[in-house]
Amino acid sequence: MKLMNAKGVRDFPPEEKIIRQEIVDTLRETFEEYGFNPLETPVIERYDLLSSKYAGGDEILKETFKFKDQGKRELGLRYDLTVPFARFVGMNPNMKMPFKRYQIGRVYRDGPIKLGRYREFWQCDVDVVGSKNMMADAELLLITSDVFKKLGLKVVIKINNRKILDGIMESAGVSKSKWNNAILSMDKLEKQGKNEVMKELKQKGISNDSIAKIFGMIQKKKTNKKTISNLKLFLKKGIGKEGLEEIEELLKYVKNVEFDPSLARGLAYYTGPVYEVFTKGIGSAITAGGRYDNMIGEFLGKGKYPATGISFGLELITDVMKSSAKKKSVTKVYVIPIKTPNESLKIAQELRKAGIKTDLDIVGKGISKNLDFANSQGIPYILFVGQKELAKKKVKLRDMKSGKERLISVKEAIKKLK
Amino acid sequence: MKLMNAKGVRDFPPEEKIIRQEIVDTLRETFEEYGFNPLETPVIERYDLLSSKYAGGDEILKETFKFKDQGKRELGLRYDLTVPFARFVGMNPNMKMPFKRYQIGRVYRDGPIKLGRYREFWQCDVDVVGSKNMMADAELLLITSDVFKKLGLKVVIKINNRKILDGIMESAGVSKSKWNNAILSMDKLEKQGKNEVMKELKQKGISNDSIAKIFGMIQKKKTNKKTISNLKLFLKKGIGKEGLEEIEELLKYVKNVEFDPSLARGLAYYTGPVYEVFTKGIGSAITAGGRYDNMIGEFLGKGKYPATGISFGLELITDVMKSSAKKKSVTKVYVIPIKTPNESLKIAQELRKAGIKTDLDIVGKGISKNLDFANSQGIPYILFVGQKELAKKKVKLRDMKSGKERLISVKEAIKKLK
Numbered sequence: 001m002k003l004m005n006a007k008g009v010r011d012f013p014p015e016e017k018i019i020r021q022e023i024v025d026t027l028r029e030t031f032e033e034y035g036f037n038p039l040e041t042p043v044i045e046r047y048d049l050l051s052s053k054y055a056g057g058d059e060i061l062k063e064t065f066k067f068k069d070q071g072k073r074e075l076g077l078r079y080d081l082t083v084p085f086a087r088f089v090g091m092n093p094n095m096k097m098p099f100k101r102y103q104i105g106r107v108y109r110d111g112p113i114k115l116g117r118y119r120e121f122w123q124c125d126v127d128v129v130g131s132k133n134m135m136a137d138a139e140l141l142l143i144t145s146d147v148f149k150k151l152g153l154k155v156v157i158k159i160n161n162r163k164i165l166d167g168i169m170e171s172a173g174v175s176k177s178k179w180n181n182a183i184l185s186m187d188k189l190e191k192q193g194k195n196e197v198m199k200e201l202k203q204k205g206i207s208n209d210s211i212a213k214i215f216g217m218i219q220k221k222k223t224n225k226k227t228i229s230n231l232k233l234f235l236k237k238g239i240g241k242e243g244l245e246e247i248e249e250l251l252k253y254v255k256n257v258e259f260d261p262s263l264a265r266g267l268a269y270y271t272g273p274v275y276e277v278f279t280k281g282i283g284s285a286i287t288a289g290g291r292y293d294n295m296i297g298e299f300l301g302k303g304k305y306p307a308t309g310i311s312f313g314l315e316l317i318t319d320v321m322k323s324s325a326k327k328k329s330v331t332k333v334y335v336i337p338i339k340t341p342n343e344s345l346k347i348a349q350e351l352r353k354a355g356i357k358t359d360l361d362i363v364g365k366g367i368s369k370n371l372d373f374a375n376s377q378g379i380p381y382i383l384f385v386g387q388k389e390l391a392k393k394k395v396k397l398r399d400m401k402s403g404k405e406r407l408i409s410v411k412e413a414i415k416k417l418k
Numbered sequence: 419m420k421l422m423n424a425k426g427v428r429d430f431p432p433e434e435k436i437i438r439q440e441i442v443d444t445l446r447e448t449f450e451e452y453g454f455n456p457l458e459t460p461v462i463e464r465y466d467l468l469s470s471k472y473a474g475g476d477e478i479l480k481e482t483f484k485f486k487d488q489g490k491r492e493l494g495l496r497y498d499l500t501v502p503f504a505r506f507v508g509m510n511p512n513m514k515m516p517f518k519r520y521q522i523g524r525v526y527r528d529g530p531i532k533l534g535r536y537r538e539f540w541q542c543d544v545d546v547v548g549s550k551n552m553m554a555d556a557e558l559l560l561i562t563s564d565v566f567k568k569l570g571l572k573v574v575i576k577i578n579n580r581k582i583l584d585g586i587m588e589s590a591g592v593s594k595s596k597w598n599n600a601i602l603s604m605d606k607l608e609k610q611g612k613n614e615v616m617k618e619l620k621q622k623g624i625s626n627d628s629i630a631k632i633f634g635m636i637q638k639k640k641t642n643k644k645t646i647s648n649l650k651l652f653l654k655k656g657i658g659k660e661g662l663e664e665i666e667e668l669l670k671y672v673k674n675v676e677f678d679p680s681l682a683r684g685l686a687y688y689t690g691p692v693y694e695v696f697t698k699g700i701g702s703a704i705t706a707g708g709r710y711d712n713m714i715g716e717f718l719g720k721g722k723y724p725a726t727g728i729s730f731g732l733e734l735i736t737d738v739m740k741s742s743a744k745k746k747s748v749t750k751v752y753v754i755p756i757k758t759p760n761e762s763l764k765i766a767q768e769l770r771k772a773g774i775k776t777d778l779d780i781v782g783k784g785i786s787k788n789l790d791f792a793n794s795q796g797i798p799y800i801l802f803v804g805q806k807e808l809a810k811k812k813v814k815l816r817d818m819k820s821g822k823e824r825l826i827s828v829k830e831a832i833k834k835l836k
Binding site: 001003004005006007008009010011012013014017018020021032033034035037038039040041042043044045046048049052065066067069070071073075087088090091092096097098100101106108110111119120128130131132133135136138139142146252253300328329330331334341342345349352355356357358359360362363364373376377 | 419421422423424425426427428429430431432435436438439450451452453455456457458459460461462463464466467470483484485487488489491493505506508509510514515516518519524526528529537538546548549550551553554556557560564670671718746747748749752759760763767770773774775776777778780781782791794795
């Protein structure tokens with residue numbers, strides 16, 4: 001047997017898992033600061049759920065891992081966290097609204113492997129169900145801004161509104177049956193450029209005049225205010241009004257976001273504000289979302305469930321962070337016993353009790369091998385515990401960066417390391 | 419379509435996920451305090467790995483979810499975290515030893531559903547590879563003790579050693595070919611009682627004389643010291659000596675554990691110390707492990723990988739904790755805007771920046787509906803933001819438990835809530 005991973009899935013050794021955990025911890029902390037609560041749903045779902053109307057659709061179903069249990073029930077691995085969330089909402093009719101939940105977990109797609117595309121990857125979703133209010137959308141944008149500030153990542157948060165896009169299509173004289181299709185082309189603007197998108201719109205039967213009008217309306221000006229003014233000039237009277245009001249309300253709550261009337265998002269189910277987050281060096285959005293007031297109700301076949309949510313792309317965010325933050329070990333200090341196993345273990349216990357992440361030679365290596373080990377792991381401090389020093393109630397603390405050593409008490413060492 | 423979960427898997431709504439997260443956080447924090455680093459491996463593995471010799475064995479393979487990807491490759495869902503860990507070790511030959519890793523994640527068994535048995539459940543494993551030293555085992559026991567102290571759970575940690583069990587069998591005159599089988603019967607002592615186990619041993623062809631000797635040797639006395647002395651009286655000269663020395667060394671490093679020479683653990687691959695943790699009201703061990711010096715090497719077909727590890731049972735620990743700690747929401751304070759959406763959002767932002775978990779009415783409910791909502795979620799504080807109070811630069815903070823209200827500044831509210 002050759003030892004290898006299944007195709008398209010990965011191991012994350014400590015130096016990668018540590019960064020992933022730091023990002024997930026930041027997300028979780030921020031979500032909870034905004035009063036969102038954690039939800040967990042299983043990785044395995046019934047196939048009839050995953051394949052039902054208004055769920056992920058045919059394209060995603062082709063990429064769904066499918067199998068049977070012992071009882072011959074058809075099952076699948078979840079391809080997103082939204083469909084299971086909708087199921088959960090439907091199964092808990094007495095749930096208090098609004099329901100603010102976050103969920104961080106693995107999802108699966110049995111698709112072709114390309115750069116940055118995997119068969120197992122993580123989604124980090126935060127959603128509110130049960131509020132039509134723009135304050136719900138505002139909170140998601142504030143969360144987004146907080147998260148990237150905490151991660152030290154410069155980003156641009158772009159917002160738009162599906163109702164504005166509809167208004168642009170209507171004002172440009174595009175027939176209603178073509179709106180959705182045209183909007184899907186607009187979504188490619190960032191990646192493929194204006195010329196390609198114009199060509200595609202033409203192929204979809206949009207007239208030159210309409211295309212010119214569309215591109216007149218989606219112009220980004222120097223400020224959000226000016227972008228809105230330009231758009232208002234072109235939009236036919238009353239058309240897209242609701243979308244504009246929503247954008248103006250959102251901009252009142254949230255500063256540092258960019259209104260971009262060309263922003264479309266690929267998915268058909270959005271009904272109001274949409275958001276995408278970009279950072280230097282990565283063409284795709286690293287975080288994205290929007291309002292989907294009809295989807296859950298349609299999916300469940302009953303009830304009204306206005307909802308809005310945003311999904312953080314752990315794989316892409318990790319890729320951006322990786323270069324800066326690679327750490328091989330969580331350990332702060334490595335204790336080297338010099339013929340003092342019992343005393344060293346006791347000292348290690350004191351450090352741990354103080355919350356200091358402490359490793360200890362549990363093999364009985366020599367001093368130089370121990371130094372090599374600590375060095376290879378990037379551990380910043382070493383504590384030597386020798387019999388001579390112990391007799392004086394001291395230990396030797398070495399700063400691995402500067403090479404400086406200090407003979408101090410355990411208490412002082414704890415103070416220094418905290 | 420009827421909305422339901424796949425058989426044997428569960429949703430965890432916030433009130434359950436919050437406790438699970440608290441337990442997992444405690445485990446993770448403690449593992450890291452001891453210098454263990456996180457590892458992540460995929461849920462999907464190649465079926466030839468899961469089914470290979472020295473992996474989980476036939477019984478477990480019958481319960482393995484099996485399927486194919488688009489390329490017709492045979493895959494399975496992992497049934498434990500140990501086999502993937504062994505694969506990871508084998509695929510990383512240049513790894514620095516000892517390798518101390520922890521891994522917390524979901525595993526799958528397509529077996530019969532009984533009370534407390536699920537098809538998707540979590541394992542929380544902490545293992546060291548590359549150290550034969552008893553200090554490695556000592557650290558695992560210290561971690562175990564710390565974890566349950568932090569969780570506020572009274573437990574008994576029992577230890578034994580496979581070499582001692584072998585020595586007991588040998589001294590009792592059991593023929594070597596029957597040792598493993600007899601030890602498997604001994605493992606049932608806690609659950610089925612002495613009489614049942616004696617009957618089983620008889621059925622396995624162990625003589626009455628041998629059985630009497632075995633039960634003479636495994637007696638637990640009032641102290642570990644006395645248990646050891648009793649055992650030494652019965653053990654034939656030199657037999658089981660190594661196991662006893664290991665136990666005595668362990669007991670030097672770790673106090674509050676109970677040496678129980680009857681403790682066996684069901685799995686065949688243990689080679690040295692074994693540990694089990696019990697708590698009131700639950701018959702099975704809620705945490706267990708031991709040393710397995712040969713398993714990884716045999717599995718990989720090469721090399722020596724002395725290893726020891728312990729696995730915390732999240733499902734059982736959660737069951738014990740549940741009754742005490744059910745919380746519906748992580749939220750500390752709920753902000754109710756009284757015609758002050760914009761100001762309220764700003765105040766909520768201040769609280770969040772201070773790290774206080776803050777929820778906010780984002781629907782625009784009336785005051786009494788908001789109070790009902792906060793009450794139903796068990797949120798301990800409410801902050802009213804009214805125009806009159808704002809004019810005086812004050813807000814009203816209500817303690818939901820005592821019903822007391824105070825008119826204070828936002829700064830004072832933050833101080834109070836922190």
